[in-house]
Amino acid sequence: MIRSEILKEIAPIIRDHLVVCNIGLPSQELHMIDDQPTNFYMLGTMGLSSSIGFGLALAQDKPVISIDGDGSVLTNLGTLPTIANNATGNYTLLIIDNGSYGSTGDQPTYAGQKTSLTAVAKACGCDNVIEVQDKDLGPVLQSAIDSDEMTIIVCKCDSGNIKLPVITLDPVVIRHRFMEAVKA
Amino acid sequence: MNIDKKIADDLVANDVSFVTTVPCKQLAGVIEEIDVRDDIFHIPSNKEDEGMGLCAGAFMGGKRPAIIMQNTAIGVTINTLATLTQFYRMPLPMLISYRGELREPVACQVEMAVHTKALLAQLNIPTFHFHWQKDVEELDNILKYTFMSNKPVAILTDANFWGGYGDQ
Numbered sequence: 001m002i003r004s005e006i007l008k009e010i011a012p013i014i015r016d017h018l019v020v021c022n023i024g025l026p027s028q029e030l031h032m033i034d035d036q037p038t039n040f041y042m043l044g045t046m047g048l049s050s051s052i053g054f055g056l057a058l059a060q061d062k063p064v065i066s067i068d069g070d071g072s073v074l075t076n077l078g079t080l081p082t083i084a085n086n087a088t089g090n091y092t093l094l095i096i097d098n099g100s101y102g103s104t105g106d107q108p109t110y111a112g113q114k115t116s117l118t119a120v121a122k123a124c125g126c127d128n129v130i131e132v133q134d135k136d137l138g139p140v141l142q143s144a145i146d147s148d149e150m151t152i153i154v155c156k157c158d159s160g161n162i163k164l165p166v167i168t169l170d171p172v173v174i175r176h177r178f179m180e181a182v183k184a
Numbered sequence: 185m186n187i188d189k190k191i192a193d194d195l196v197a198n199d200v201s202f203v204t205t206v207p208c209k210q211l212a213g214v215i216e217e218i219d220v221r222d223d224i225f226h227i228p229s230n231k232e233d234e235g236m237g238l239c240a241g242a243f244m245g246g247k248r249p250a251i252i253m254q255n256t257a258i259g260v261t262i263n264t265l266a267t268l269t270q271f272y273r274m275p276l277p278m279l280i281s282y283r284g285e286l287r288e289p290v291a292c293q294v295e296m297a298v299h300t301k302a303l304l305a306q307l308n309i310p311t312f313h314f315h316w317q318k319d320v321e322e323l324d325n326i327l328k329y330t331f332m333s334n335k336p337v338a339i340l341t342d343a344n345f346w347g348g349y350g351d352q
């Protein structure tokens with residue numbers, strides 16, 4: 001499966017939860033598949049999906065899911081020790097690991113070669129790290145959201161992209177409606 | 185006056201309850217003070233752009249955030265300041281140790297000091313410079329200004345403000 005197929009499959013699972021979504025095609029795909037005020041679309045700032053979602057999870061009690069990418073986690077590897085050492089049960093980090101910088105044309109990342117993000121997350125001190133194949137993600141994600149323990153999911157999948165338009169929503173509108181959803 | 189306590193008091197008085205830090209020798213005292221305050225959640229970050237991501241999330245979660253970092257971190261965070269904090273219009277007080285100014289013993293620090301105000305000006309970031317201890321009296325107003333305007337705001341604090349850099 002490619003990222004857009006995964007997002008289609010998990011859309012019903014995440015639609016009522018607070019979601020912070022990675023820059024580029026991941027956000028564009030989620031926006032097209034199931035736009036919700038509970039989605040925070042990143043329009044820039046590669047690498048910070050995990051950090052934004054984690055700060056949000058620490059600041060309030062609702063479950064938060066950060067949808068991240070392997071390339072973005074690699075660019076902000078420092079996020080994993082911070083998450084591990086300040087664990088909060090309402091946080092789930094879903095890393096869609098397609099082994100490539102998908103949004104920029106599927107250039108290979110090191111996560112698709114010798115580097116295991118699962119092993120890195122464990123070495124950083126994350127207690128619940130689950131590596132899962134794309135087709136098995138749904139139930140794993142559901143139980144991670146339901147559980148009281150913080151979970152890092154590394155979802156291995158194929159690289160590949162579909163054609164779709166950029167998000168034209170104003171960032172302040174994205175942020176405002178998201179904050180209203182957080183408060184609701 | 186104990187500057188570290190005064191800064192922590194002003195943060196608390198302005199409802200700032202989520203603070204991320206990357207240390208600098210000059211900031212050791214204030215970081216220690218923040219760490220022991222019950223009203224402030226202190227989360228050290230590994231890089232300042234990561235810290236700004238945490239602050240963005242905390243803000244959207246209803247908390248008032250702040251970051252404490254060294255001026256060298258301006259070089260690390262320009263993309264984040266522009267594409268996250270400013271683009272989405274979020275407030276962020278940045279208490280910054282301004283290394284490489286008068287009374288600085290480490291030559292390398294001067295190399296980023298000479299760019300610091302220019303970079304902040306280029307980013308249209310409101311910038312305040314604390315040089316004398318009494319300048320800290322402005323902090324309360326600066327915090328109010330930051331959350332009124334929904335902008336990142338820089339407070340540069342030099343070695344003279346902190347009472348000299350100490351022996352080295």
Ligand SMILES: Cc1ncc(C[n+]2csc(CCOP(=O)(O)OP(=O)(O)O)c2C)c(N)n1
Pocket residue numbers: 003022023024025026044045046068069070071072073096098100101102103104109263
């Ligand atoms: C600092 C910076 N460098 C490069 C880019 C270009 N860029 C945008 S998305 C992206 C790829 C992200 O890859 P990954 O996180 O694995 O997500 P994927 O698209 O593969 O799902 C890159 C390199 C950027 N936006 N910012």
Ligand SMILES: [Mg+2]
Pocket residue numbers: 069070071096097098099100101102
């Ligand atoms: Mg990828």
